Amino acid sequence: VRAVLEDTSLRTSTGTEFTLRRGDRVALFPHLSVQMNPEIHEEPHKFKYDRFVNPDGTRKDFYRNGKKLKFVSMPWGAGVSTCPGRFFASAEMKLFVFLMLSHFDLELVDEEEEIPAIDISRWGFGTMQPVRDVRFRHRPRQDDVVTAC
Ligand code: HEM
Known part of the structure; x- marks a missing residue:
């Protein structure tokens, strides 16, 4: 959720333009627009351990409407407010699974x-x-x- 500090406009990757007024609040929801979008991720609800890597182990690129995407998954947000607890949270989750198993x-x-x-x-x-x-x-x-x- 972001507060709009000055009148501006926002163009989405599909070309829709939103006019934003100072004082508005904007809620963007990358879970649905990116992470769970079947135009970007094949079978987004399915667990695929190798979803983000090519067969040779290199990082896979993702596209929408032929355009390569910069952000393909944003569980930790993006930009200046990216979650600072992400390394700790990832380590906790891996540790939990490791200890249980x-x-x-x-x-x-x-x-x-x-x-x-x-x-x-x-x-x-x-x-x-x-x-x-x-x-x-x-x-x-x-x-x-x-x-x-
Ligand atoms: C699975 C666990 C977690 C998830 C999915 C998660 C997700 C996120 C996301 C999406 C944001 C960005 C919010 C935004 O830009 O509006 C964020 C911000 C933040 N997270 Fe996390 N987080 C997790 C765990 C943690 C932990 C363990 C900590 C602290 C130890 C933490 C501390 C923060 C803080 C302080 C911010 C604000 C950063 C800023 O605005 O500069 N998070 N988190």
């Missing part, structure tokens, strides 16, 4: 159950959440050296 054996209660959709009422509040819980069993790993010590 290294200390516990995990098993879905219902393997046939469909993957739940994301809860769109939570857009904008950090990482996305599913519309319902996914039940799983967990028990300390027998070969867990750290827990055994």
Whole structure:
């Protein structure tokens, strides 16, 4: 959300022009316009671990209407107000997954159950959440050296 400090206009990549008046407030929503846009990202709701890399490991370019995009995913915002906590938050998430997988054996209660959709009422509040819980069993790993010590 941004406050408009002087009269100006804003042209989007699709050519629409918005007239902004001093005092207006503008809310841009990159989650839908960029991250979840199927014109930019193929099957945006699907988890693809290699979505952002080419087969040779180099960074993949993304286009819209033939134009190469500068920002293809903005989970941390962009520009001067990019999230300063992003490295900490990424490290926390990776650490959580690593600790769960290294200390516990995990098993879905219902393997046939469909993957739940994301809860769109939570857009904008950090990482996305599913519309319902996914039940799983967990028990300390027998070969867990750290827990055994
Ligand atoms: C998954 C976790 C997180 C997500 C998705 C996230 C996302 C964002 C986004 C999108 C912005 C930009 C907002 C804007 O430009 O209007 C932002 C700003 C900010 N974030 Fe995060 N953030 C996360 C975690 C954190 C953590 C852990 C911290 C602090 C330890 C933090 C501190 C901040 C601060 C201080 C700003 C304002 C930066 C500024 O305006 O200059 N965030 N965050």
